[in-house]
Amino acid sequence: MxxxxxxxxxxxxxLIKNPMWxxxxxxxxxxxxxxxxxxxxxxxxxxVSSFDYYGITLIIYSALMSGLTxxxxxxxxxxxxxxxxxxxxxxxxxxxxxxxxxxxxxxxFIFHLIDMAxxxxxxxxxxxxxxxxxxxxxxxxxxxxTLGIMMCCIFKTEMTANQILSIVIxxxxxxxxxxxxxDGYGKVVRAISLCSPFKYITKNIFQIIYDNxxxxxxxxxxxxxxGTMIMxxxxxxxxxxxxxxx
Amino acid sequence: xxxxIKNNIERICMHKVFLIVANLLTIVTVAAAIIxxxxxISKINIAAVNIEKGTLNITNTNKVDVTYLHKDPSMSAxxxxxxxxxxxxxxxxxxxxxxxxKDIINNAIYSKNQNSLSEIxxxxxxxxxxxxxxxxxxxQGIVYARLFAExxxxxxxxRILLSPIKFSSYIGGYVIFIFALIFIPTIFVFxxxxxxxxxxxxxxxxxxxxxGILSLxxxxxxxxxxxxxxxxxxxxxxxxxxxxxxxxxxxSFYSIIKEGGLLNKFxxxxxxxxxxxxxxxxxxxxxxxxxxxxxxYVILISIIFLIxxxxxxxxxxxxxx
Numbered sequence: 001m002x003x004x005x006x007x008x009x010x011x012x013x014x015l016i017k018n019p020m021w022x023x024x025x026x027x028x029x030x031x032x033x034x035x036x037x038x039x040x041x042x043x044x045x046x047x048v049s050s051f052d053y054y055g056i057t058l059i060i061y062s063a064l065m066s067g068l069t070x071x072x073x074x075x076x077x078x079x080x081x082x083x084x085x086x087x088x089x090x091x092x093x094x095x096x097x098x099x100x101x102x103x104x105x106x107x108x109f110i111f112h113l114i115d116m117a118x119x120x121x122x123x124x125x126x127x128x129x130x131x132x133x134x135x136x137x138x139x140x141x142x143x144x145x146t147l148g149i150m151m152c153c154i155f156k157t158e159m160t161a162n163q164i165l166s167i168v169i170x171x172x173x174x175x176x177x178x179x180x181x182x183d184g185y186g187k188v189v190r191a192i193s194l195c196s197p198f199k200y201i202t203k204n205i206f207q208i209i210y211d212n213x214x215x216x217x218x219x220x221x222x223x224x225x226x227g228t229m230i231m232x233x234x235x236x237x238x239x240x241x242x243x244x245x246x
Numbered sequence: 247x248x249x250x251i252k253n254n255i256e257r258i259c260m261h262k263v264f265l266i267v268a269n270l271l272t273i274v275t276v277a278a279a280i281i282x283x284x285x286x287i288s289k290i291n292i293a294a295v296n297i298e299k300g301t302l303n304i305t306n307t308n309k310v311d312v313t314y315l316h317k318d319p320s321m322s323a324x325x326x327x328x329x330x331x332x333x334x335x336x337x338x339x340x341x342x343x344x345x346x347x348k349d350i351i352n353n354a355i356y357s358k359n360q361n362s363l364s365e366i367x368x369x370x371x372x373x374x375x376x377x378x379x380x381x382x383x384x385x386q387g388i389v390y391a392r393l394f395a396e397x398x399x400x401x402x403x404x405r406i407l408l409s410p411i412k413f414s415s416y417i418g419g420y421v422i423f424i425f426a427l428i429f430i431p432t433i434f435v436f437x438x439x440x441x442x443x444x445x446x447x448x449x450x451x452x453x454x455x456x457x458g459i460l461s462l463x464x465x466x467x468x469x470x471x472x473x474x475x476x477x478x479x480x481x482x483x484x485x486x487x488x489x490x491x492x493x494x495x496x497x498s499f500y501s502i503i504k505e506g507g508l509l510n511k512f513x514x515x516x517x518x519x520x521x522x523x524x525x526x527x528x529x530x531x532x533x534x535x536x537x538x539x540x541x542x543y544v545i546l547i548s549i550i551f552l553i554x555x556x557x558x559x560x561x562x563x564x565x566x567x
Binding site for chain 2: 035
């Protein structure tokens with residue numbers, strides 16, 4: 001375990017030293033929420049403002065985007081030689097991708113919590129039972145980071161993994177109603193939007209905040225945890241250290 | 247320029263999995279956009295609680311969709327957007343509960359003007375499809391431009407530029423290559439949809455023009471961003487952020503209408519807005535000089551991006567004392 005801790009520390013330092021990823025994790029969600037919130041402010045009333053809706057959905061969207069950070073952290077040019085050194089070091093091979101998962105999770109989770117705190121303070125977003133919401137946010141982060149690493153393990157090249165991940169993440173986000181609400185577009189579109197697990201997550205969060213209804217909480221947690229476990233299993237099956245020797 | 251294109255084709259054929267998956271994804275996204283526009287019905291959703299059918303006097307029945315319920319739906323259904331308003335009866339008095347702006351809902355229910363709702367969401371099938379695929383076309387441009395960014399990372403650019411090739415041929419080869427990779431699969435899906443007589447809004451010739459403009463803008467923007475950074479990941483993520491922000495602001499998924507004039511003027515800079523309004527006008531057949539100016543603006547911006555890319559690469563790779 002001590003080696004895992006050392007590798008995670010090095011990965012974290014690598015993530016923090018890159019200003020682009022810090023921008024992506026901190027400023028980008030705030031920018032999205034502020035612009036969309038201001039622009040749609042008039043279609044909402046004072047009881048529920050546009051920031052109430054977009055503050056929550058866009059933070060989940062940013063948590064989903066952390067998959068891109070994790071896949072980039074795994075297959076960068078400058079990480080190739082360090083990866084090779086870890087392969088030859090006397091530790092388990094799975095430490096290579098597990099450390100990336102843990103490091104990206106810590107990095108993104110802390111920054112997104114700070115973002116959420118800033119947004120709630122500035123825009124007075126309605127929140128309730130913060131403990132449950134933090135658990136949901138943490139599980140979504142873990143899910144998307146593992147999704148990123150799984151794509152890398154399957155496709156093994158930076159280009160393919162990035163291409164597929166960009167499109168899959170954006171498709172899941174749009175179908176789940178994170179960018180704009182798909183509910184008002186008729187029965188067929190509503191049925192299609194049930195394909196994405198993020199529809200259930202946003203539904204659950206709004207039910208917790210506005211109705212005090214925790215009925216969807218356990219199913220959502222189960223879906224996310226089981227999904228993460230399945231993806232970790234696929235990572236373990238498809239990860240072959242011969243592909244990462246340069 | 248032809249040498250560069252041949253070189254790039256051979257390079258990408260080495261990653262066959264990438265090529266096949268990328269083309270499949272393009273085809274799937276465009277097909278999904280076509281299906282989604284054809285199946286979505288844009289109406290105002292009203293929940294009527296404990297009200298008998300027929301007692302509500304609604305003039306625009308084809309623009310308003312009423313669901314009769316026995317129990318009040320939860321507040322979260324309102325916030326999610328499942329219902330726009332809840333009408334309930336209480337001691338023979340009607341009460342409307344909604345979180346959106348009450349004026350819009352009142353206007354839509356009680357206005358006698360049949361066209362009032364279509365003014366608010368005034369987009370027909372073709373412009374909706376163009377709006378949905380716009381963001382994905384731009385993201386693909388960034389992904390394919392990774393070849394160019396990898397050139398810079400692996401120091402291949404220095405070797406290529408030592409040969410007597412012009413800078414504009416080098417970048418021009420990349421533009422044509424990325425353009426073809428985005429253009430061909432997209433048009434293929436539209437041709438197939440047309441063969442099956444699915445309603446796609448525009449004719450194939452008009453789609454050739456519109457998708458061509460989108461692909462040109464996408465490849466020139468991607469090359470311009472990649473020419474600024476030595477690290478391919480930086481340009482990838484910055485390009486992604488800018489594309490997502492400007493596509494949402496430019497109204498690719500739904501039109502953003504803001505009363506304040508200053509913000510509207512600022513939004514006019516974004517080329518996505520010009521493309522959408524041109525597509526809208528093209529579908530309604532009201533193209534005039536004003537709309538042609540918008541398309542010329544988009545083409546000009548693409549050319550400016552290309553010029554910036556060439557100049558930045560030249561500045562970086564020519565050694566001047």
